Amino acid sequence: MSERSAWKALAPWLAVFVLLLLAPRFLPRFQIYLTGLILTTGLLAVSLNLVLGLGGMYQFHHAVFYGIGAYTVALVITKTALSPWIGFLLAPVVSALFSLAIGLICVRLSKLYFGMLQISLGSLVWAVVFRWYSFTGGDDGIHGIPVPDIISSTDGAYYFSLILTAICLIVMQRIVNSPFGRSFQAVRDNPVRSEAVGINVKRVQLTGMVISGAFAGIAGSMFVVIEGSVFPELMFWTLSLEIIIMCLLGGWFTFLGPMLGAAIIVLLRTVVGIYTEYWTLVLGIVLMLLILFLPQGVLGYFLEIFKRGGMKAVQERK
């Protein structure tokens, strides 16, 4: 790609970033909070898509790593005398370690068996957190976590999540396009052939899980900043399925599709939640229609239309 076309590709994203950077100037507080939540959930969904879409692995319990990241920050702040910033540094590390441990156990299985073993291990973590009242606060969780002053206001939390999301997305984009990302994709498309050309399939999958877990941990730490609390629902399996749904909704063969899916879900919950308490009914119906008629996701659908349009143009020129 020449330098000019690289800039051309980058320009819209820069514009979006600048727009988001300026958002607190003209949006009310609640919408800023909501945007921060979308970014957090979106980062979580994109991190899941790294293993689900790129790696084709049935990561059924991604929320565990999100919850672990959040709990790491919360526990460092409330239970230790360490600087809160150490908590933010530790969140991805601890999540990555859990990812490694769970990955080491699961990775020798494939597809549904991989997913189910991961769900059982994740539920184990959830059950411990749910019951360990003296350490994790049990089913109540931990509330009113005092984050550092600079990021404790709505705007501060928003900027924190925006900048962190931007950095993470750039790094993840780099990973996707790196030799590692390519081999991960090769493993997804044809594990047998990848093995034959000398890719260590299990190691690639494990590395993918650890990277993805680390980013989920970062998303978890952002959640603590935005909400100021943690609770065991953060690592309950229904949330994991919800994240998978976000990936599906946005389209898992695109990099930013899951971000769009997360935005749709968070907005749907908020907007429908204003009119009725039965928002999951609406979500469920939307999802059923989506799976029946639009299995490649919203972004995937539009990309396909664009591509088809593009192809038509090419054919006409010929």
Place this chain on the structure above:
Amino acid sequence: MDFASNITISALFQQTLVGLSRTTILFIVASGLSLILGVLRIPNVAHGSLYMIGAFIMYSVNLFFGGGQAGFWMAVLLSPLAVALISLVVERGLFQYLYEREHLMLLLFTFSITLVFGDLVKMVWGSDYRCVDLPAAFQGFYTILGFPFPRYNFFLIITGPVVAFGLWFLTNMTRIGKIARAAAVDREMVGAVGINVSLVFAAVFVIGCFLAGLGGALVAPTQNIRQGMDHAIIIEAFLIVIMGGLGNIWGALLGALIFGLTDSIGILVWPQFAIVFPYVVVVIVLLFCPKGLLKSTW
């Protein structure tokens, strides 16, 4: 810590019996799930919702007949049938178009059904806790070897093997069971010899969901009927099915036995972390037998 401080012979005996009655419920629900997984290859998350609906219908029917003996038996009879009817509508209306989809899509599809059912239950029954009173015949205790034991739990422990035998009979001795087992192995071949596979699948799906409803109806008198019981049971049922071997009825029984007993004995050993024990056992089992304890049909 009160670690293992309250283990006595009497408590152990009692908890084993409690665990066995829990096993019955788990087995009934898990065997239905296993049947659907084994034959239709659908990881049916909505199974938990049907269990919850079964429990709520049990409550309503029991109330309608004014409780007591008549109410209880009518409810136990009618609520699984009602659940089966719901599942028939869902299968003919939606699932039959989706059999060829990937597992992940099916999982998400059934999850979205869970979301819809969850809210529908909230609309119909509200979000309060509900309770079903046992008829007089089931109240009170039997004395076994000098230990008191609730009559209803005794009834549950007897029901478990009856259902297991019924399922065994259905899958091994009847025509539809044999066709279903053949379809589980090779559905195209079964279709090729002139059998309407779609109808067989519908029947298996309905039978599996009937079991979910039965489990819900039977569990109703022993606990609060509430929102969220669908999420709790389905994860347990899935783990039992995986632990026992996908699609294997006896595997579901074995898995339910392990799950139910570790849960109830765990309460004696370390009450605070009792819910952790079954998960630990599942993880250990899957570490050594990743495809489950018994032969899976996959």
